[in-house]
Amino acid sequence: MLAILTPSGNLVAPSPLEPDVVRRLYRAMVFARTYDRKGTALQKQGRLATYASFEGQEAAQVGSAAALEPEDWMVASYRDAAAMWMQGYPLELLFAGRTGDERGGSPPAHVPVLPPSITVGGHMVHAVGLAWAARLRGERRVAITYFGDGATSEGDFHEAMNFAAVFNTPCVFFCQNNGWAISLPREEQTKSETIAQKAIAYGMPGVQVDGNDLLAVYAATEEALARARANEGPTLIEAVTYRIGPHTTADDPARYRAGTLTDEWRQRDPLERVRLFLSERELWTAEWQEEIEAAAASEIDRAIGLAEEMVPLGPGDVFASMYADLPRHLRLQQAENMAGWG
Ligand SMILES: Cc1ncc(C[n+]2csc(CCOP(=O)(O)OP(=O)(O)O)c2C)c(N)n1
Numbered sequence: 077m078l079a080i081l082t083p084s085g086n087l088v089a090p091s092p093l094e095p096d097v098v099r100r101l102y103r104a105m106v107f108a109r110t111y112d113r114k115g116t117a118l119q120k121q122g123r124l125a126t127y128a129s130f131e132g133q134e135a136a137q138v139g140s141a142a143a144l145e146p147e148d149w150m151v152a153s154y155r156d157a158a159a160m161w162m163q164g165y166p167l168e169l170l171f172a173g174r175t176g177d178e179r180g181g182s183p184p185a186h187v188p189v190l191p192p193s194i195t196v197g198g199h200m201v202h203a204v205g206l207a208w209a210a211r212l213r214g215e216r217r218v219a220i221t222y223f224g225d226g227a228t229s230e231g232d233f234h235e236a237m238n239f240a241a242v243f244n245t246p247c248v249f250f251c252q253n254n255g256w257a258i259s260l261p262r263e264e265q266t267k268s269e270t271i272a273q274k275a276i277a278y279g280m281p282g283v284q285v286d287g288n289d290l291l292a293v294y295a296a297t298e299e300a301l302a303r304a305r306a307n308e309g310p311t312l313i314e315a316v317t318y319r320i321g322p323h324t325t326a327d328d329p330a331r332y333r334a335g336t337l338t339d340e341w342r343q344r345d346p347l348e349r350v351r352l353f354l355s356e357r358e359l360w361t362a363e364w365q366e367e368i369e370a371a372a373a374s375e376i377d378r379a380i381g382l383a384e385e386m387v388p389l390g391p392g393d394v395f396a397s398m399y400a401d402l403p404r405h406l407r408l409q410q411a412e413n414m415a416g417w418g
Pocket residue numbers: 155194195196197223224225226227228254256257258319323
């Protein structure tokens with residue numbers, strides 16, 4: 077398993093990033109954690125529908141997204157808000173989407189990020205298609221797709237991996253193996269010893285990386301992106317991490333996993349080891365921590381405000397985005413819906 081920064085903040089290999097860049101990415105991880113905790117709190121206040129927490133997975137998302145160029149495509153899932161935000165997805169739309177407002181799934185045209193996929197695994201083929209199109213058009217951009225360990229049991233994973241390798245598409249498959257697919261442990265998900273080794277069957281490189289190690293995640297992703305850009309085809313990255321919280325706010329992990337396991341993973345916290353690394357280099361102080369947490373909270377509150385100020389959709393609007401020309405049966409349903417409204 078590729079590892080660069082140990083849980084105690086020591087380097088076991090050279091850092092791929094200068095300390096000031098690490099400091100910037102630490103700030104992004106603090107932002108991500110603040111966003112994530114806010115998401116859970118808002119759901120409990122009844123202001124979001126459900127929320128899928130990613131606490132513990134900040135290094136996997138921030139470290140990989142940091143290696144992208146601004147025009148690279150990102151196709152991610154419901155648990156990948158930090159990665160999506162890093163690639164330009166507006167925060168207020170992330171929040172709006174979690175209220176069930178479908179405008180949350182329509183980022184501005186210049187943002188190269190697809191709306192989050194709720195369908196497990198269904199989005200990986202879209203990333204392959206975007207990567208293939210980019211190659212055919214002679215563009216430099218590549219695509220990255222994020223998914224969980226459970227998603228590798230879906231047929232879509234096989235189709236996407238096979239097509240990506242056969243057509244040599246510039247695509248990076250980024251699996252966050254967080255140990256669980258709801259209540260199903262990784263060991264019962266697949267008989268493969270690792271997720272990374274699945275790459276061998278498709279004829280592409282597979283890399284296993286410590287997903288709580290910002291620097292290792294960055295290094296693995298940077299290398300995979302460079303291969304893709306050099307027309308050397310796709311890569312599968314398995315970031316080994318752990319979901320600290322429940323699957324979503326509708327889940328109670330105490331029913332299927334030992335709290336001691338979660339305590340063990342807390343000792344491998346992705347933020348703490350970077351904090352120690354920075355502290356050692358006199359690049360971290362408690363005052364700066366307070367400052368960046370406060371700045372994150374106010375930026376996030378601003379985004380929540382924007383999401384909550386959006387004019388509510390009307391009864392006919394739910395039909396608006398799927399078809400250019402609405403089929404007859406949906407036109408009828410739309411009329412019926414609008415008539416029944418008031
Ligand atoms: C096709 C499909 N099947 C089932 C579900 C219900 N479901 C939602 S999340 C989930 C588990 C996914 O686990 P994993 O891929 O490991 O990702 P994680 O949630 O751990 O990030 C399931 C089964 C779904 N959304 N889509």
